[in-house]
Amino acid sequence: MLSSLRIGFLSTYPPTPCGIATFTEDLVQAIPSSFSPEIIAVSQDDETISYPEEVKFIIQKEKKEDYWQAAEYANKELEAVSIQHEYGIFGGEDGEMVVEFLDRLRKPAITTLHTVLSHPSPGQVAVLQKIIQRSEKVVVMNSLAIPILEDKYQAPSQKLVVIHHGAPSSYSYEKEGQKSALGLSDRIVLSTFGLISRGKGIEYVIQALPEVVHKFPQVVYLIIGATHPRVKAREGESYRNFLEQLVKELNLEEHVIFVNRYLSKEELVKYLVATDIYLTPYLNSQQIVSGTLAYAMRFGKVIISTPYLYAQELIGKDRGILVKFADSQSIKDALFRVLENPAYFRQIEKNAQKFGAKLKWTEVGRDYARLFEEIINQETVSFSERNQPDFSSKSLLVED
Numbered sequence: 001m002l003s004s005l006r007i008g009f010l011s012t013y014p015p016t017p018c019g020i021a022t023f024t025e026d027l028v029q030a031i032p033s034s035f036s037p038e039i040i041a042v043s044q045d046d047e048t049i050s051y052p053e054e055v056k057f058i059i060q061k062e063k064k065e066d067y068w069q070a071a072e073y074a075n076k077e078l079e080a081v082s083i084q085h086e087y088g089i090f091g092g093e094d095g096e097m098v099v100e101f102l103d104r105l106r107k108p109a110i111t112t113l114h115t116v117l118s119h120p121s122p123g124q125v126a127v128l129q130k131i132i133q134r135s136e137k138v139v140v141m142n143s144l145a146i147p148i149l150e151d152k153y154q155a156p157s158q159k160l161v162v163i164h165h166g167a168p169s170s171y172s173y174e175k176e177g178q179k180s181a182l183g184l185s186d187r188i189v190l191s192t193f194g195l196i197s198r199g200k201g202i203e204y205v206i207q208a209l210p211e212v213v214h215k216f217p218q219v220v221y222l223i224i225g226a227t228h229p230r231v232k233a234r235e236g237e238s239y240r241n242f243l244e245q246l247v248k249e250l251n252l253e254e255h256v257i258f259v260n261r262y263l264s265k266e267e268l269v270k271y272l273v274a275t276d277i278y279l280t281p282y283l284n285s286q287q288i289v290s291g292t293l294a295y296a297m298r299f300g301k302v303i304i305s306t307p308y309l310y311a312q313e314l315i316g317k318d319r320g321i322l323v324k325f326a327d328s329q330s331i332k333d334a335l336f337r338v339l340e341n342p343a344y345f346r347q348i349e350k351n352a353q354k355f356g357a358k359l360k361w362t363e364v365g366r367d368y369a370r371l372f373e374e375i376i377n378q379e380t381v382s383f384s385e386r387n388q389p390d391f392s393s394k395s396l397l398v399e400d
Contacts, residue, residue: 006036007372008074010101011084013041013055017229017262019195019291020084020114026166026265027082028054030365035372038078040070042089062091064100071104079376080107082368085131086114087124088230094123102134108375110368112139112163116148116288128153136375139368141165141289142313161371165291166364167298167356171269178274186218188339191275193224193259193268194292197231198239201281201306206246206256207328212335213255219339221252224259224271272299277338280305283325298360300353302345304334319351 009028012021028037039055051058057073059066074081083098091097102109111131117124132138132155140146143162149155179185192202202223213219226232227240240260247256263271272278278296280303287308294314296303303320305311315322321337323330338345 004036005034005079005372005376006038006077007031008038008040008078008081008107009084010040010059010070010081010098011042012044012089013039013051015049015051016041016044017195017226018044018089020086020089022265023114023165023291024084026361027365027368030166030169030361030368031372032365032369035369040074040081044089059101060091061089062097064091064097067091067097067100068104071101071106075104075106078107080372081105081109082372083109083111083131083135084114085111085128087127094121094127096123096127099127099130099134102131105134108136108378109134110137110139110371110375111135112141113145113149114141114289116140116142116145118148118152118286120152125153129155132156132159135159136378137161137371139163139371142310144309144313145288163364163367163371164359165289165294166361167291167295167359168265168269169360169362171273171299173270173273175273175276178270182271182274184220184274187220188216188218188277189220189222189275190277190279190335191222191224191271192279192281192292193222193263193271194290195228195231195262196223196225196240197228199283201283201326202243203246204281204326204328205279205331206243206250206252208332208335209252209255210250211332212339213252215336216339219255221256222259222271222275223256224263224268226260226262268295269299272296272301275299275301277302277304277335279303279331280308280311281323281331282306282308282311284308285325294359297352298356300349300356302338302348303352304331304338314355316355318348319355320348 009024011024012018014021014025040057041051041055042059042061044061057070059070087095138159139161141164146160150157227237247253272295278301280290280293285308288310290310293310297314303315304323306325307322321334323334
């Protein structure tokens with residue numbers, strides 16, 4: 001076992017309101033104490049943030065020179081770098097400025113992919129191919145991403161590793177106590193949480209509720225989370241206003257509650273503990289990962305979800321119910337199925353709890369630690385001499 005390894009984490013980072021930032025913070029806290037994490041934070045747009053002390057270097061998203069200087073810092077100070085990748089968090093076309101960092105990095109990199117597109121643009125293919133080429137290992141959180149990466153991006157299979165999205169290792173809250181604390185005693189609590197945008201498909205849950213609450217008047221649906229900052233900058237609160245108007249039109253004011261703020265992890269856990277049924281009615285069939293779904297599975301919730309890729313991976317057999325995309329009738333049928341069959345409800349909870357134990361951050365942290373040790377131990381071969389795949393002769397064209 002190596003000791004005192006200084007590992008860099010290139011990512012957004014709290015207090016930036018971003019799921020990848022939260023993921024990075026959780027991962028940093030989960031890796032064993034024999035590692036010394038140092039954050040290279042990518043500051044989004046013109047935000048001014050007071051970062052915590054573990055942030056050692058700040059990159060202004062669109063400033064190329066910052067990526068160069070960050071790579072110099074990593075070469076001098078770090079043993080390896082963990083990169084959290086999603087196209088939008090890095091500067092340039094298709095987030096290409098992360099390649100500026102990798103081109104100058106002389107320490108091994110592990111890249112975790114938070115987005116894997118089945119129908120990428122040529123530019124997205126080119127950027128991700130370069131990232132894969134320059135990374136020692138590429139982590140995905142869904143095994144269904146592997147054939148996509150091999151087919152669309154010509155990723156070498158030996159580089160690809162599956163490590164699940166993490167979720168809290170332990171919690172001390174109890175469901176009925178949390179319902180009481182939130183003013184939800186004697187209610188059947190449905191919830192969806194995360195940054196709000198049109199792709200969440202929340203309107204289809206709302207449209208499914210009138211008949212459900214007629215038979216089960218104790219049902220309440222919590223829509224938890226602030227509007228995504230980029231969505232708010234582009235279109236204001238138009239989607240939330242649309243949802244609120246829909247609630248009024250269907251006379252559901254007593255059964256739908258909007259919690260319009262970005263929740264701390266502690267608040268999020270409390271709401272999730274109080275939840276009976278968790279819904280992800282997302283509209284993007286190619287969504288490869290969802291931190292909120294991982295949390296719900298870890299907490300042993302009955303999950304109703306559209307069959308986007310990550311839901312297919314996690315829910316599997318009898319760990320929840322998959323429903324049709326953009327189909328309120330399908331959601332309504334699923335709600336009746338679990339509400340009218342308590343034994344089936346409890347069996348889904350039991351199956352989810354069993355699988356969810358695999359998603360503990362302690363387990364995920366150990367998996368990443370093993371990868372860090374593996375690539376650092378391979379450093380007897382210089383970076384420039386490593387056998388990197390050559391993409392130069394491969395077509396960047398993809399199927400429509």
